[in-house]
Amino acid sequence: MVVDFLSLAPDQQDVLASLPFDGHHLVTGPPGSGKSVLAVQRAVMLALTGEPVTLLTRSNLLRQSLEPLAAALGPEEGLEVSTVHGWMHSWYRARTGCPAPRTEDDGWFDWAAVFQVAASEFRRPGPQLVVDEGQDLPLDFYRLCRLIGARTTVFADECQRITDTQSTLAEIGSLLTGPNRHDLTATHRITRPVAVLAARFHVGGARPALPDRKGPTPSLRRYGSVQQVAAHVAEYSGTRPGERVGVVFRHTRHQMDLTERLERLMARSRLQTYVGEGTGRYRTVDLARPGVTVLNRKSAKGLEFDTVFVPDTHLDAGDDPTGAGLRMLYYVLVTRARTRLFLGYTGAKEPPLLAQVPATDLVRDELTEVRAAR
Numbered sequence: 216m217v218v219d220f221l222s223l224a225p226d227q228q229d230v231l232a233s234l235p236f237d238g239h240h241l242v243t244g245p246p247g248s249g250k251s252v253l254a255v256q257r258a259v260m261l262a263l264t265g266e267p268v269t270l271l272t273r274s275n276l277l278r279q280s281l282e283p284l285a286a287a288l289g290p291e292e293g294l295e296v297s298t299v300h301g302w303m304h305s306w307y308r309a310r311t312g313c314p315a316p317r318t319e320d321d322g323w324f325d326w327a328a329v330f331q332v333a334a335s336e337f338r339r340p341g342p343q344l345v346v347d348e349g350q351d352l353p354l355d356f357y358r359l360c361r362l363i364g365a366r367t368t369v370f371a372d373e374c375q376r377i378t379d380t381q382s383t384l385a386e387i388g389s390l391l392t393g394p395n396r397h398d399l400t401a402t403h404r405i406t407r408p409v410a411v412l413a414a415r416f417h418v419g420g421a422r423p424a425l426p427d428r429k430g431p432t433p434s435l436r437r438y439g440s441v442q443q444v445a446a447h448v449a450e451y452s453g454t455r456p457g458e459r460v461g462v463v464f465r466h467t468r469h470q471m472d473l474t475e476r477l478e479r480l481m482a483r484s485r486l487q488t489y490v491g492e493g494t495g496r497y498r499t500v501d502l503a504r505p506g507v508t509v510l511n512r513k514s515a516k517g518l519e520f521d522t523v524f525v526p527d528t529h530l531d532a533g534d535d536p537t538g539a540g541l542r543m544l545y546y547v548l549v550t551r552a553r554t555r556l557f558l559g560y561t562g563a564k565e566p567p568l569l570a571q572v573p574a575t576d577l578v579r580d581e582l583t584e585v586r587a588a589r
Contacts, residue, residue, distance in 0.1 A: 218252050219288060230397045231256055236264060237340075239391040240368040241349075243384060244399030245423035246413065246550030250370040251277070251517050253399075254347040255284045257368050261343050262294035268343045270296045273351045276489055276510065277517040280502045281347065299352060303329070310336060326355040333362040341365040348517045350375065354382050357390040367391055374419055375516070375547050404519055406430030409552050412576050416546040416568075418539045433549070433556035435528075435569055436580035441469070444526045444559060445476035451522065451557075452507050453481065459502070461520035461551060462509045465530050467492075470509050473526075477507065489514055512544070515551050523552035526559035528566045536568035 220228065227249050234240050234257060242257075244250050258270040270285060272278045275298050282296045297305075303324060307315035310332050316325035341364030346352065349369035360367045369391070373384050388394055402410055406428045414422050438444050444462075452460050464470045467490055474488045485506035490497040491514055500508055502518065510518075525548050534541045545568065549556060558577070560566055569577065 218284065220256060223249070223252070223256070224401065224403055226399060226401050227253055227403075230399060231260070233397060234368065235395075236261060237366055239366065239394035241384065241388055241391070241394040241396045242368065242370045242399065243372060243396065244370075245372060245402055246375065246547070247402035247404030247410070247426070247519075248399040248423075249403055250372065250399065251281060251347050252284070254345050254368075254370045255281050255288065257370075258285060258294055258296075258345040259289040261345070261368075262289050265293065266343055267293050268295070268345065269302055270294070270345045270347065271299050271302055272296075272347050272517070273299055274348070274514055274516055275491065275498075276500070276502075276514045277348065279500065280518055283503065299346075299356060307332060321353075323353055323355070326358070329355075329359060330362060333359055336363075344368070346370065348375075349387060350381055350384070351516065352382060354386055354390060357382065357387055361390055361392065367394075369394070374417060374543065400424060402426045404553055405550055406554055408432045408576070409549060409554075409556055412556070412572065413546055413549040415572055415576065416542040416549065418542050418546065430554045432576065432578050433552075433558065434578040434580050435558045435560070435565065435572075437565075438526060438559050438561050440561075441472055442476060444524070445473055445480055447557070448473075448507060448524055449477055449480035452485065455522070456485075457505050458521040459505055460507045460522045460524070461515065461518070462507060462524040462526065463512055463515050463548060463551065464509070465512055465527050467511060469527060470511060474509050477509070481507070512548065516547060519551055519553055521553050522555040522557070523548070524557045524559065526557075527561075528558050528569060529560035529562045531568065532560075532562075532564075532566045534568075536566075536571065541568060 230242060231253060258268050261268040278296055278298050285294055285296050304314045316328050318325055344365045344367045346369045349371035350373045369387055402423055407425050408430050410425050412433050448462055470488060477486050487500040488497050488509040489500045531541060
């Protein structure tokens, strides 16, 4: 479904209408507030003025998610959707004839070399950039934006930082020399029960207001094997052919294991798997297509599904359940679900972070088996 301006909620329309076409802007909001959709709308509005615009994402999968909407809403020319890595290589190659030099430690760039090229070709006005999930980008990216005079609109939520290279809203603001800030507060995508559970993992600042949309309480299920996970996913998806179901794993090998089992239980046309470092059919997926999509946790950032399965929460049992990093991760994972959420684990005990959540907010499946193991 194409979400045009008139389909947006009043608060979303107000934020877009308040953004001047020039200058720096920082738009914040909780999960489900529509930041990604608004990032596309912002890029389209800028492109319609006749000036080239690039919409940037860190994740290739998020780029694939936003590209069809940008194509449907935007002009035929003048609007590009790219990953930050792809745009950086194009920008650097246009000036040097070479791809941007990379470092081995964090997968980003030799920023000193990049800055040297940028300083030798300073121009005003610089490019128009719109950045989605901007908290996941390193500070050096924003230093580059400042060096090249880019007019930058950033959509971000620092409570959803799950990468090793990340920036706070204050840091982004300081490097963009005092951008105009616009705050979204309402949650439109997720149900109230999903939002209630997510609030238990919220870190920093005021908790977002709870939405009114009704839905089932998220559940926690003990799985005895990967085959049980596959059976649950296949059965659930089979009874809801119109839904988009996301299955999110920590490790690629578990993605592929489940994929192989699901291929024996359901039609391949209803199954997609995305692997960030993969090729062929594991590199490109259609996120608007009903069925099951199996993906990695980091690739899930910025995406949404009608139903989400996170079947491997036991892998987080060794992490500090009070630590900000783990709580932020679960805040992101939980809020990928529009309506229904299934968390799962293997073993005798619930993972410590989830064991703290009362049954009013997280229904336990197969409690008899779990209690007997305790």
